[in-house]
Amino acid sequence: MEATTSSFDPVKYNAAVMEQLQARDFLPSVPFIQLCGKCNLKCAMCPADFWETNSGLMPFDLFQHVLNELSRAGIGTLGFASAQGEPFLHPDVFPFLEEAIGRGFKVIVSTNGTVLNESRIQQLACLRLLQIQFSFFGYDKESYETTYRGARFEHVVKNLVLLKESLAKSDNKTELLVNGVSPTGDAASVRRTYEFLNKLGISENEILAVLPCNFGGR
Template sequence: MPPSDTLNKLYVEITTACNLDCTMCERRTWAEPFGHMPLATFEDLMEQIGRLPAPPIIHFGGYGEPMVHPHFLKLVALAKATGAKVEMTTNGHLLNRDMAEALIDLDLDRIMVSIDGVRPEIYHNIRVRGSYSQVIENFRHLRRLKLRKGGRHSNPQVGIAFVAMKSNVADIQKLPWLAVYIGAWDIQVSNVVPHYPEMEAEILYERSLTSAAYRASRWVPNMRLPKFDMDEHTQKPVGELFDSIVSLSWFNGSLSQSSNYCRFVHEGYAVIRRDGEVSPCLPLLHDHPVYLHGRRKDVTRHALGNINQKPLDEIWNSPEYKAFRANVREFPFSPCTTCGGCERFSANHVDCSHNTFPTCGGCVWAQGIVQCP
């Protein structure tokens, strides 16, 4: 069985409610009401995971703040009882002293905290209703608690998730300092997905979508670069390579490997929506608009089953789901992220290569533009 046909990681959206209202959040575009996954649904899911040969990583994440779920700590305990590694993504505001101590005692494996600005004024412009100082103090306290209870490498390990855009990209250079300050050991930078027209002006990848540097092709040469200093001698000529007709490899790693590559499929991920629907990826979890090339694309959600009606392993191993994964591995879709010129760009129902719903050629996640924790 190929690695991508083994369920290795499961994102579980336990809620779509949130205590913040971030400027780039997809939830701002929804018509659907917010709500929590029922406790009975989660309990049944954990029983199903317990029957698997090996439990996947369970990641509390999706489109909501996990800690607002009324049974959050019970859900963490149930997930840990399966023997799985358990992670979460959070905005960090509800990680008070009692919550921090409880998560250490439950042996939560990893927390990714979303921080989109190191300067408080930048953070507050993006994370509406947020408090930068509160988040930093919460994670400083978590670090102190971990030191008292089990040393600096005890669980939960902490990482930072940063969504980069024009208004905050200058703060990237401050992230290593912030990571040390709050006790984080992993920094993940992703790009913003514009869900309404004004946000398209914030993207940092206008040229990256079409740059030959990121695409393997028999029509352009491949250039392999070694390690060298990035200084006044190298920054300009190397930077200009990204706008030239050459496919780049750096330290024996090809930059083109991030194109037409779906981590959800290739690495064996799935997503459970709060109502039990099983989606193949986060971008297909909810209906939402995306803006690229000055045009709107309406993405329709896609599910391959519901855990309330059929066990997770049966859904994962169904002919329909296997065929979907095989097709995405081949990635026969039209290059909508680099084109966007025809009427079929407006939805993910059919593309100009005659692929039918769901078409993935317009997905910025599959082009290495967006990363998930």
């Protein structure tokens, strides 16, 4: 549900959300699946320093059980995304994605883009994914690497450009969404991120760069 800051009324908003939840019997609309509990970064906006563990891989039989439950509940869309972990660190991420798509789910996958390479990007572009969310914020090496601590600006930018080009060549209609949050909370860094991404060929409607906010962005 969209809410604008100028007309935002939290009481009405909460009532509308509650109505939607009741209408679907409190089932999630897009459940997130944490395929991998491990991440290779320590981003400025992430509580990675407080994680008790930085490990864990979902086994395939548990994944199939989850898909069975989602099917039974009539849920048709799922996200390979979570507040902890990079899905592409799971060694079997592609068989998992293929299984979900093969069973008719619309699939969103989120990545920090660091563990992609040319071959994985070509594979991704060939899958019939609903959306790829590419986490990125910054407009140069310093602004990016102080946000995505442990990542390398040049490598990630190269992957992003390659992903954009590969998706443009494919006829799978997979959406790209480059999303990120300003760690410093200043509007200028958001504007500069948009400008930088535009120069890479990413259009306005493929970017969601925001100031710090709660998880839902409201």
